[in-house]
Amino acid sequence: MSTEPTDKNRATAAAILPLVGGPDNVTSIAHCMTRLRISLRDRSLVQDEALRALPAVLGVVEDETYQIVLGPGAVARVTPEFEALVEEGRSAAPPAAAHPVTADELAAQGAALKEAQKTRNATPFKLMLRRIANIFVPLIPALIGCGIIAGLNGLLMNLGWLPGVVPALAAIASGFMSLIAVFVGYNTAKEFGGTPILGGAVAAIIVFPGVAKITAFGTELRPGQGGVLGALAAALLAVYVEKRCRRLVPEALDVLVTPTLTVLISGLVTLFGLMFLAGEASAAIGTFADRLLSTGGAFAGLVLGGLFLPLVMLGLHQALIPIHTTLIEQSGHTALLPILAMAGAGQVGAAIAVHCRLPRNGSLRATIKSALPAGFLGVGEPLIYGVSLPLGRPFVTACVGGAAGGAFVGLFNQLGIAFGSTAIGPSGWALFPLLDGTSSLGVTVAIYAGGLLTGYLVGFAATYFFGFTRQMLTDLNTDPDPDAPDPVTGPPKEPALA
CATH class of the missing domain: 3.30.1360.60 (Glucose permease domain IIB)
Incomplete structure (x- = not known):
């Protein structure tokens, strides 16, 4: 091999x-x-x-x-x-030789x-968002795989092909999603310093079919009620209870008492409180997303598509993962992701404009050429940190392109052609296999492709015409590229033969 x-x-x-x-x-x-x-x-x-x-x-x-x-x-x-x-x-x-540390070295x-602490600017809010993102990021490969299989299954079902395979694909695609709360609970306990398996055990209560026999707040519970939000809250509670028990329970009894009290206390609170509250929160998220796109889709898409690149720049975009996951649990897809993906389209259009406007800057053009394939597939960091953000203005014009693409997709949601992604993670062209909606696949793909094209064109035009000052063009267009044509005289002439 x-x-x-x-x-x-x-x-x-x-x-x-x-x-x-x-x-x-x-x-x-x-x-x-x-x-x-x-x-x-x-x-x-x-x-x-x-x-x-x-x-x-x-x-x-x-x-x-x-x-x-x-x-x-x-x-x-x-x-x-x-x-x-x-x-x-x-x-x-x-082994390093020991030597006394001087005061100057310590200083x-x-x-x-x-200086490092100042650079990081690790505020409690940002740290909490990153920790929540760390819970969900390891789940993304399974979400992608199961999402693509779900899309393939839906296509086969609509076409009436391979009817014997459709139930098998449905089971494969749905198995992970039916137990995702357990994985969220496990990762939550691991991230916050508890015993991972105890976090998973408490979260498993949420998906256990027997909860349908339990009444809380005057209503019967449903298996899966509260979803990933309930699992997150339950596992956080389990971590707190476990840590308290570790401090209070004698060491000789710890191995028996601590796991028992952790699962019992957290389980009871989950059944008679957290599942109901998290279920209400999840329903509110779904209702808000539906109303946002059905009543103000174009404007909402404009705002979401325009602001997503700054979130990526700050590394805070992963905090949206719990929201996406909740929407996928409820309706089978997240309508927000195709709109947010338009930010990457604006970034690609802006990068192509930079490439055209700086024909003599060989190093920057080489960076753009190497990063564009990843940009078309939705990986925007190379273009953000290597091209648009250092230049300043092109980052803003890239956001304008993302806003235009988001408004395009949002408008069709407002007109009743709603669709989303069956998984999270991919973006750009890589999102096509994951699209699912209320209309036919052809219509859904056409609208998403139209949004990408809008983002490309507006990002390009905004950057080409407004992305540079005269001084910027003078300063940046000074790294001669022998393969680039001169913007005034055209391509370099071949030397005359003697």
């Missing part, structure tokens, strides 16, 4: 490691859909420009953790290789930590 893919991923990890300060500078490693996230001891050891220059690196992001954008698929393969290299480097490193370390 060929080892070329593994060698390629290991080579990428090996190229990244020394540029982030080596194994001893890495304190933790994780990844999301597109980014390798690492915590660092000393931020000053990182070579940002050298990292950006690596072919496999699409961009870097400074946040609570240092984030290296590798793209979907690649990050899941590079991360384990990176973890292995860090472990190998630590075990092979000779320098303190100044570096202070």
Whole structure:
């Protein structure tokens, strides 16, 4: 069997490691859909420009953790290789010789930590949103896989093809969603410092069929009532109860008493309080989304599509995952995601305009060429952090393109042609297989494609005509690219033969 893919991923990890300060500078490693996230001891050891220059690196992001954008698929393969290299480097490193720490060294370390803290600006609100996002991000691969299978199943059912396969595909697509509350509970307890399996056990109560025999607040409960929001609340309560028990229960009884009290207390509160309250909250989210798009779809799409890029820039877009997941639980799709995806279309249009307006800036044009394929597939970070955001104005005009595309899609929701995505994660062209709605598949695809085209065109036009000042064009169009035509004289002439 060929080892070329593994060698390629290991080579990428090996190229990244020394540029982030080596194994001893890495304190933790994780990844999301597109980014390798690492915590660092000393931020000053990182070579940002050298990292950006690596072919496999699409961009870097400074946040609570240092984030290296590798793209979907690649990050899941590079991360384990990176973890292995860090472990190998630590075990092979000779013990450092002890030496006294001077006051100047301590002062320098303190100044570096202070600057890093100032840079991160880790407010409690942002930290909480990131922790909630960390609960749902690991679920995205399963949501994507099951969502695509659900879309395929719906297509086969509408066409009347393979009737014997349709029930099997329905079971495969629905199995994960029927138990997603358990996975949310497990990840919640893990993220907030509790025992993961206890969080999952408490959340499992929500999907247990026997809850239909229980009455709370004067109504009979329904299996699954409260969904992921109820699971999140139940697991948070379980973590709190478990931590209290760990402090109060004698050590000799801890292994018996703590799990029992955690599941019992949290379970009772979940059954006779949280399921009902979370169910009401989930219903309110669904009702609000429906009314928002059915009554003010064009304006709502304008606002949502225009503001999504700043959320991505701040890393806060993942906080929307619980809302998307709740909508998918209720109606089978989230109507918000196709609208938010228009922000990426505006970004692509803006990047193409930058490419056209700066024919002599070879380095920036090369960055755009390498990042555009990912941009068409909905991975916007390389274009955001490598092109539009550093330039300033093109970031704003990209948001204008996203707003126009969002208004286009929102308008059709307002006209009664509602549709959404059966899963979360993909965007751009990658969202086509996940589209589902009240109209035919052809109409749904046509409207979404029309929104993307609107975003591309408006993002391009806004950036081409308003994305640069004269001074910007003068300053930025000075890196000669021998392959680029001169904007005045045209393509370079061939040298005359002697």
